[in-house]
Amino acid sequence: MRTIVGRPSTTAEAATSTTTVPDSAIAARLRLVVLRLARRVRQHADAAVTPSQLSALAALEHHGPSRLSDLAAHERIGKSTLTRIIAALTEAGHVERTTDPDDARCARVAVTERGRALLEATRHRADATLAAHVSALDADERARLEAALPVLEKLLEDA
Secondary structure, rough: OOEEEEOOOOOHHHOOOOOEEHHHHHHHHHHHHHHHHHHHHHHOOOOOOOHHHHHHHHHHHHHHOHHHHHHHHHHOOOHHHHHHHHHHHHOOOEEEEEOOEEEEEEEEEEHHHHHHHHHHHHHHHHHHHHHHHHHHOOOHHHHHHHHHHHOOOOOHHHH
16 A cells, blocks of 8 residues: 555645555556557557567667567567568568587577667657657646656566
């Protein structure tokens, strides 16, 4: 349970408006907001690649050239699923496959310049989409959103 300050409509209410809300209710509301916000951002993504492909490409960029089994573990998906994702990314020129220097039976995949350009463009569109929504907030709402970012980032660290 958490005691939170509600969003009062007057200054007088602000001094007295506290409510005890169960953690599960906060989690449910947060989940809904995060999923809807993510959906809005995805709607402005490149339609030529799927969200799963973008996720794998971003993970590959972050971790560097990787074996498929390692990338599948990072993405928490099955190797066969990742194989299909990587095949599509390779065909589109976003990823290149090479022989693993440590084990010739295995392949390594790496992001190409074309893949990096796709990620950069996708991030730019996502940032622009979010910036448009943030700019519609008033100064107080923007300040509260900025103050909440470290808490949201901490949720990712604990995951």
